[in-house]
Amino acid sequence: MQYLDFEQPIADLEEKIKELRSLSIADEEVLSPEIERLENRVDELRESIFSNLTRWQRVQLARHPERPYTLDYIERITDNFVEIHGDRYQSDDKAIVGGFATIEGQSVVIMGHQKGRDTESRQFRRFGMANPEGYRKAYRLMKLGEKFDIPVITLLDTPGAYPGLEAEERGQAEAIAKNLKMMATLKVPIISVVIGEGASGGAIGIGMGNEVYMMENTWYSVISPESCSSILWKTWDYKEQAAAVLKLTAEDLDELKVIDGIIKEPLGGAHRNPDRSAKAVKNQLLASLSRLKEMSENELVAARIDKYSQMGEWEIASKAKTEQ
Known part of the structure; x- marks a missing residue:
């Protein structure tokens, strides 16, 4: 340990x-x-x-090298998993894994970011940072779920989309944007769970759900604490302060109504008892599936769009203010 x-x-x-x-x-x-x-x-x-725990300590727990990853959860909570490879355009991105499976007899499309456990597998998976073909593979899977009327489950755990030159050349931003547009109107339930790191567009590129949950010791933000510190203070030395002001923990985002709930972890983190952690995730997925299956296609889409339209706070300036 x-x-x-x-x-x-x-x-x-x-x-x-x-x-x-x-x-x-x-x-x-x-x-x-x-x-x-x-x-x-x-x-x-x-x-x-x-x-x-401070916010920075929760970030550290989310990155713990022994923490369960997507394939660990798929193994523990699903049956009959059949992985689907490739995006039909470029290649098979190993940073995102997904396919068809069943949970207590309910067919699902399940996918997520996958990190590695050692140097070789981390390079193979690129630390869970997907190229455009990863998001296009996810797009393909979600559309297959819609075609066969199967709910979609996404597990988020990435430090961000892959920042390499080749990713930009192949349309990284376009691939993520296309996913967001498609997920907004997908006619089947989408349930997203942050199981580790949820960084920027790399996470939300497969994370626009009817219901979004975070495990207790995870983080979800537009930027990592280190990158935020680097931009504001020109050094990574203030990452703890950055984590504190970013309000990126599950408690913060639940309070801000960005997520729908928090999935409790064993004391000490999910890596302390992966089986118990997986059971908690499975119970939440079953509860959400039961609830969302009762909604029609139009209700699912309308609820999803309304959910994201309600996020944030704003004020409409009066005519007097605009004239000043």
Whole structure:
């Protein structure tokens, strides 16, 4: 288990427990009380730390290298998954995976960003940063879902769309914009869940849903804290301050009514208990599917458009103000 810097006190205590358990003392009564005391202290410390996380600490948790990724959730919450490859234009983008599956007998189209676990797979997946062909593959999948009247589920976890020259040459912005236009009027339910990082157009390019949820320790923003710090202060050193003012956590976006709810994680983060995390996501998906299946095509589209039209705050200037 890898520990983040703010988890170091927990790591130290758990290492001490491990050392005590490795001692070869015949009388277990000598060690058991001390081990139990330390275990209780770990529980108390974990509760204290994770009930008072800063926004930057939640960003760190969203990026934890052991956190479940899209394929981990697909394996745990779906049956009969059949992956679809390629965009029929350029190639098969490995940063976005998707296909057909069933959840408790309900057919779904499910897709999401996929990161890698080691150096080789991270390069293969480009750290979950999709090229235009990734978004065009997603477009193809969603239109297939519409054709066969199958709900669409998207899992968001990306530091952003791939920023390479070749991506721009092949129409990165156009591919994302085309997805947004299509998703606004797709005639089947769309449910989106932020399972890790939700950065900029790279995330929303597959994230315009009838219902949008965030897992407890994730972030969703137009820009990452590091990039925001780099623009405002010309250095990454102020990323913690940037995270604080961006209001990018699940609690922030729930309060701003950008999302429809928060999916709770096990204490310590989703990586602490992937099975329990997947069960929480599955329960939310089933509840949303049950609710959205009752709506007609026109109702789904109207509700989706209205949802995004209502976001944000604005004021219509009076005639007197405009004349000044």
